[in-house]
Amino acid sequence: MESRSTNISIFQHIDWFTVLIYIVLVVAGVFSIYAASYDFDHANLLDAGEFSGKQIRWIGLAFALGIVLLLFDARVYETYAFPIYILLLIVMLITIFVAPDIKGSRSWLVFGPLRFQPAEFGKFATALALAKLFSGYNFKLNASPKNYYRALAIIFIPILLILAQRETGSALAYLALFFVLYREGMSGLVLLAALCAVSFFVIAVKFTDTIFMGIPLGEAMVFMFIMAIMVFMLLLYCKQIEAARNVAIWYLGSGLVVWILDLCNIHLNGTIYFISVIITACLYCSLLALKSKAKKLMITVGASVASVLFLFSVNYAFTSVLQPHQQQRIRVTLGIEEDLLGAGYNVNQSKIAIGSGGLSGKGFLNGTQTKLKYVPEQHTDFIYCTIGEEQGFIGATLVLVAFLTLILRVLHIAERQPSIFGRVYGYCVASYLIFHLAINIGMVIGLCPVIGIPLPFFSYGGSSLWSFTFLLFILLRIDASRREHPSYN
Amino acid sequence: MRKDYNLEKRKYVIGGFIIVIVAIYVLRLFNLQVLDSRYKDDADSNAFLRKAIYPSRGVIYDRNGKVVVYNRQAYDIMMIPRDVQEFDTVDFCRTLNISPERLKQRITDMKDRRLNPGYSSYSPQILLTHLNDEDYGRIQEKLYRFPGLYIQKRILREYNYHCAANVLGNIREVSPTDIEKDPYYSRGDYTGDLGVEKSYEKYLRGEKGMEILIRDARGQIQGRYENGAHDKKAISGRNLKLSIDIELQQYAEQLMQNKIGAVVAIEPETGEILALVTAPSYDPALLVGRDRGKNYSELRNNPRKPLLDRSIQGAYPPGSTFKPSQGLILLQEGIITLGTSYPCYRGYINSGLKVGCHPHGSPIALKPAIQTSCNAFFCWGLKAMLDRRSKYGSTAEAFEIWKNYLVKLGYGYRLGIDIPSESRGFIPNAKFYNKIYGEDHWSANSIISVAIGQGEILATPLQIANLGATIANRGWYRTPHVVKEIEDTVLKSEYTTKHIPPISIAHFESVAEGMRMAVTGGTCRLANLKDIEVCGKTGTAQNPHGRDHSVFLGFAPYHNPKIAVCVYVENAGFGATYGVPIGSLIIEKYLNGDIADDRKHIEQRMLEANTIIYSGVKKH
Structure with a gap:
């Protein structure tokens, strides 16, 4: 009874600011995909045969799903967190065995013309499971090592399954959840140690010549x-x-x-x-x-x-x-090696495309590098190139600022949740966004190794878009009912 | 559960982390996009393929509108190394009939930055040059099998008359220094070498055009950049009309075959050169095309030096052809009058010095002295001038005056013909002799042989012919030149202005009369044509290298002259033996179009004569 009345008033309590940024990013994404896959012969943004047209359908469905997600009672997510998590784990396990080999990875489930990537949907399921764990009665992370084991198990089971699908990039994204553990009490020394490890690694590998x-x-x-x-x-x-x-x-x-x-x-x-x-x-x-x-x-x-x-x-x-090609990617990223036709080709071409954009860009659909397909994967992982080339420094910075605003907003929403479930879930969403933004754009501008993960809301593909839509709209739903469900802890 | 405010602060750490990351990325973007311009150039060379369009080179006509040099298509195979994929080299080599080693060598050379400083894997490089039509046809069909290769059309030269190599010049591939000097050129372009091809290069070459094509990542052409809005059309080179009469040139070259020397024929009124012959010569077509290098080094190593243009680069003693200039100076300076006579007892004999002469009446005045080419007259004349202290103060000052007249008559400096490498000849000044003999330690007798065009005096056949033109015009000349008209342009003013030496017309008239007398009853009798009043002067130039050179200077007709001629045949003996007949044949051919029947035997004899055999032979 109570939940019915909230369904009617839910749209008054939605955080419309977040929805606005979401819409801005998704629409900018469609235009970028259109620009990235624009051919000299074709010119229809809505053409269903084109990437942009397809993406518009994915967006339409994503909106519909978003609304459906908002109509559920917020408690549904908490109640069914573990079942959802386990269901997704099973799907990911099956994927290892039934998925066809696509570009060296077995992470895609194919249903006729549709393909989707369970690893992407595993993100919100894992977030729900982690939030559920932390919201358990009197659960305190530092109370017992056992609590750490449980939290790490929730994070690492999907990681292992995804690694088995040979989709390293997506697997690494789950490591972002360590931010959540930190927020919930894990010692900062762990993050510091990780930081030291990364810098030691970089220094030791980079300065080997002298x-x-x-x-x-x-x-x-x-x-x-x-x-x-x-x-x-x-x-x-x-x-x-x-x-x-x-x-x-x-x-x-x-x-x-x-x-x-x-x-x-x-x-x-x-x-x-x-x-x-x-x-x-x-x-x-x-x-x-x-x-x-x-x-x-x-x-x-x-x-x-x-x-x-x-x-x-x-x-x-x-x-x-490390495999030779992985060693090479790392060496190229650290600037030890210049291999413009091999591993460094993507990054070099992507830097050329972005660098040629200048302050204000070449204008929508006027980018030469992206049009002429110099940048591989430019409508998926390297979509940011198109923005850099056509919209210039101003456009590229605006996109970064939009993402930053979204992340800070999500952190703010997370902190204002009265329930631990809501807060932990919110931090999970923020962590995924931080990781994807930092790694994807870092890779495109040549600051990180090439790890194939998409730029949320921009990169072409339904799975990534839906995954982040799920993450965001479930958070919005939980947030919308925070006043009606005063903390029961 | 109580909120842990200590832990809540950690949101600042996480928020701060992403703010720092975004700030770093913005700085990086600023560096990539705004500060560093390298990527813009890279993007351009990625996406734009700039293809040169070669204009057709200007055609060269002779003065009568006959086509002398025109264009032929040739084909180069160009390669964009970045776009080249593995291809069947055996098939490629077999199609073009070259060895795989040669192909390999070409590619190695191409990538060697010392040989090819402009090498870039993004830009078109030359793989093979000068394919003929057949090779072109065969490779064209198969080109799709060799991605990264394409055909570049180029212009080569074709010659209708295989003569006048020294005037026409040729074209060659530009060298790295050419490219450095003139950024217009890029590797594989052609530029003029020697002759008018070189001196009129800027007119003949036209302007290259540019086609900007869009190329995708696989090297495939996607179309023209903005529909060709930024393309540049090639502008054809300008045509040249030579002043050369190509048939006269051809005829003169035939007369000079098997001889060493030069012929210069000038239209006095305009300074236009009708024929500019150097012998031995070569076929200009030898220096075009694939065998250019081989032919060029053969010509360069030839002991007869066919690449030397003796008509403008040969500095010879003018011998007795110098005497008319002496007559002019002596008259103008008032040293002699037409009535002044000097004695000649088989030569000029003075204080133990003797300059020999041949038998003729004595004493003798100027006109007969020119007629009989009396050495003594001009020696006495020069001595009288240099010794006249009452007028000049000293020998040296008198000599300077004398020298200045010669300079005004076109000797001693380059006349400024419009083809490269002209020699200036040599006219000594007083300083020169001061150095040799010491100041005031030389007199007229020390240097007397300059009076008859010997001694230190050197002149090019062009300068000698120019004196003929000056006398023919009775007192002025225009700088001799070989190009009559440039399409859509006016000739430089230096080829149209009159140069007027400070000598009165009357004196020129007297000298001309003397030269007319030389033909009618003097040394040039062989040039005495029935229907043309020829004026002439022979020269028998002594030289330290062997037998005397045979020289002739003449113009015709006597009144209102149309042609002035200088013939210079090395080591051929008396001026009358080769110089006069060849000169008179050229005059007759030019003015009458044909040789009179009773003179055919002279023509025949000249065509057959071989004087090369005397070259290098010491005088007995």
Whole structure:
């Protein structure tokens, strides 16, 4: 009874601002797809045979679905979160076995003329499941390691299934949910460690040409970072000023000695030097920890040891675990290698297309690079090129600003939810958007490796569009009824 | 459940994270799109294929409107390396009848940036040049099998008359230095080399056009950029009308076959050159087409130096053809009058110096001196001038005056003919002799041989002929030139203005009369045609290299002259033996159109004569 009356008033409580940005992005998307696939012979935006025409049908259906989603009671999503999640997991599992091989991945289910990608729909299902987990009675992430296991299981099961479909890009998108864990209490050190790992990796891989003290410069730089982080952790995290001073003196003093020896033509091997000074410092800190039983000191030592081990494994991982084409993509992205006809072709052509746009662009349908198909996948993953070329810096920036506005709005909506379910779900939506925006545009402008994920609302394809429509409209539905369902927690 | 406000702050971390990312991306976009212009150029070379359209080169006509040089299509195979995919090289080589090694070598050369500085894999490069029609036909059918290759039409030259190579010049592929000097050219273009092809290059070449085509990522042409709105039409080169009478030229070249030397014929009224012959010569068609390189090096290594244009580059002692100029100077300076006579006892004999002469009456005045080519008269005349201190102050000053007259008559400097590499000849000045003998340590006798066109004096056959034209005009000349008209353009004023040496018409009249007498009863009797009053002067030029050169300077008719001629035959002996007959035949041919029957035997003898055999032979 109560839910019926909310159905009638639901449209008064919808966050129309979000709907407006959604419509703006989707409409801009259609025009971009039309521009990207525009042929000199064809010229009909609505032509059903063209990508833009098809996309318009997908959008129409997406709107209809959005309205349907709004008509459900908000509690339906919470109630059926796990069943939906499990259903999607089953579909993804089946997909591995029945999907045909399309461009090297088995992630598409084909029904006659229609194709859709379960991995995309897994996004909202996983978000619902994660939100449901956190909204459980008295659930606190940090209360028990078991809670972590459950949360990680919800995230990693779909990741594994999607990896099995050989659709790495989509799988990586689920990692964005770590933002949600952070918001719900996971230590910031985890994100910091991830950040360190990424920067260590980049430095170690990028600076391999120059040799410093008998080892690649990149490795030496990482060692120095590890040493610096240790000093700062002692100072700021452990508040052990004396220890920080001693370790700093030890590092700098030994470095000075090595330098003087080097001037006298006595060359020490870098690896031996760095390892020995770091181990000595670690032993010193461990002794201090025994005396004062400071847990933070041990964490500091652990971080240093883990960093050194990570550095050693980077080389192994890069050369032995990664496939040659993946190594190449990474090298091209880091600017170590220039391979304009191979792996770097996409990115180079995409940079040419965007770069040639100038301040105000060449004008709608006047882009030469995209029209002449210099940029591969330009109506899907590389759709942002078309905007960059035809709308210039102004248009490209406006699109970025629109996305930023949407993300900040979603964060705002998430935070204003009285229920944990609503909040966690909202953060899931924001996290997916952040990841897709950062990786897709980063890849198109040559700042990230080429990971094949679409730009939400812009890239051609029903699955991606519907997936983000689901995510957004379910959030809007939950948000619309937040006042009528005061927190029951 | 109580809200955890500590955790709520983390929304700022996440929000801040995405704000920072977007800010970085905006900066990156700004750098890519606004600051860095490299990508715009890349985009252009990606999408636009600029294809040159070659204009047809100007056609060259002779003075009577006969086509001398015209165009022929040739075909180059161009290659856009970026668009080339694997193709059947065996089929390709067999179609064009070339070896796979040659093809490989061509591609290696093409990519070598030292040989081909303009190499870019995006722009058209030349793979093979000068395909003939047959090869073109065969490859055209198969071209679709070789993506990235296309045919570029080019213009080559074809010659109707295989003569006048020195006047016409030829065309060659531009060198890297040409491209550096003139950005109009790009690799594979042609430019004029030698002759009018070089000096009138800017008129003949026209202006290249440009077709801008749109090319997609697979290298396929999608159409014209904005329907050709930015295309540029090629502008055809301008046609030239030479002043050369191509048949006279051909005839003169025939007369000069098996001889070394030059013939210059000028229309005195206009300064237009009717024939400009150097011997030995070559067929201009040798320097066009695929064998150009081979032929060129053969010509360059030929000991007879056919590439040297002796008519404008050969600096010879003018010998007795110099004497009319001496008569003019002496009269104008008042050193002599028509009545002044000098003695000649088989030569000029003065203070132990003797310049020999042949037997004739003595003493002798100017006109008969020209008639009989008396050496002594002109030696005495020059001595009188250089010794006249009352008028000039010193020998050196008198000599400067003398020299200035010669310069005004066109000697000593380039006349400025409109083809390249003209030589200036040599007329010494007082400084020159001061250096040799010391200041005031030389006198008329030291340098007396300049009076008869020997000694240090050097002149080109063109300068000698120009003196003939000046006398024919009785006192002025126009700079000799080989191009009469340029289509849609007026000739440069330097070819239409009169040059007037400061010598009175009356003196020219006297010298002309002397030259007429030389024909009627002097050294040039062989030129005494029945119906044409020819005036002439022989020359027998001594030279350090061997036998005397045989020279003739003449013009006709005596009144209202239509042609002035200089003939210079190296090592052929007396002026009367070769110079006069050849000169008179050219005059007769030009004015009458044919050679009189009673002179056919002279023509025959000249055509058959071989004086090359005397070249390099020491005088006995």
